[in-house]
Amino acid sequence: MADESVDLGRRGFLRGQRRSDPAPLRPPWSRTERFTDLCTRCGACADACPEGIIRRGDGGFPEIDFQRGECSFCAACAEACPEPVFDRAAAHPWTLMARIGPSCLAIKRVVCRSCRDACPESAIRFALAPGGVAVPTVEDVSCTGCGACLAACPADAVTLHPGPETVHAP
Ligand code: SF4
Ligand code: SF4
Ligand code: SF4
Structure with a gap:
């Protein structure tokens, strides 16, 4: 897509x-x-x-x-939809996936796991970064682009981007 x-x-x-x-x-x-x-x-x-x-x-x-x-x-x-706008036979609803930007509180060493808690796919993981701070990363194969993490983020750090068609899990 x-x-x-x-x-x-x-x-x-x-x-x-x-x-x-x-x-x-x-x-x-x-x-x-x-x-x-x-x-x-x-x-x-x-x-x-x-x-x-x-x-x-x-x-x-x-x-x-x-x-x-x-x-x-x-x-x-x-x-x-009464028009031929939608293609339900498409392999995926869309190829959007979440990305976390530099305004993330965790990156700024403030404890926050709101995006992880909001994600229904458990696609957001926290791993220790240099300095001992756990920061979020998104697993592309698990992220469906549902957007649940976006509104949950208090720092407007989450954005959604189109990715390759092959990334999403079946
Ligand atoms: S919810 Fe936002 S600020 Fe909090 S860890 Fe996730 S991306 Fe960072
Ligand atoms: S877009 Fe949905 S599936 Fe992807 S990380 Fe955010 S909440 Fe999880
Ligand atoms: S929740 Fe998603 S799939 Fe369902 S009607 Fe709204 S936009 Fe369409």
Whole structure:
């Protein structure tokens, strides 16, 4: 999946969205490369999302907002869409994965494990770094890009980035 990422003009990489990448984050399984051609902006996907994480973005097109919650991959958005926007046969809902930036409190030697506690996949591990401070790392093969860690982070240190299609576990 090439370009599911982010809407940047807002607050940092989507708090999940990078300022360097203008592409908004589309719902899982969506054909991102043809999204604005296929989507009629009817809002059915947003109305169907039980997590409330799909909002109307630029031009009225739906975008994921991880500040509102995480994706459970329930596929309600895909099932509600009356247009050929979604590809449920895709190998993965998306290739997003979490990254932890330098504003992380643990990196600054402040005790925090909020991201690890929020992760439903146990994809965030803490390991001792030089100096004896435990800092988080994300296991790419376990991370589903659900976004649960993003809102949980008190330091806005978590961002989501598209990764290679082959990284995610089946
Ligand atoms: S898969 Fe479910 S939780 Fe995720 S964006 Fe779609 S409707 Fe919302
Ligand atoms: S929740 Fe944020 S600040 Fe806390 S350890 Fe995780 S990335 Fe660092
Ligand atoms: S995006 Fe989801 S699976 Fe990945 S590290 Fe964050 S909480 Fe865990």
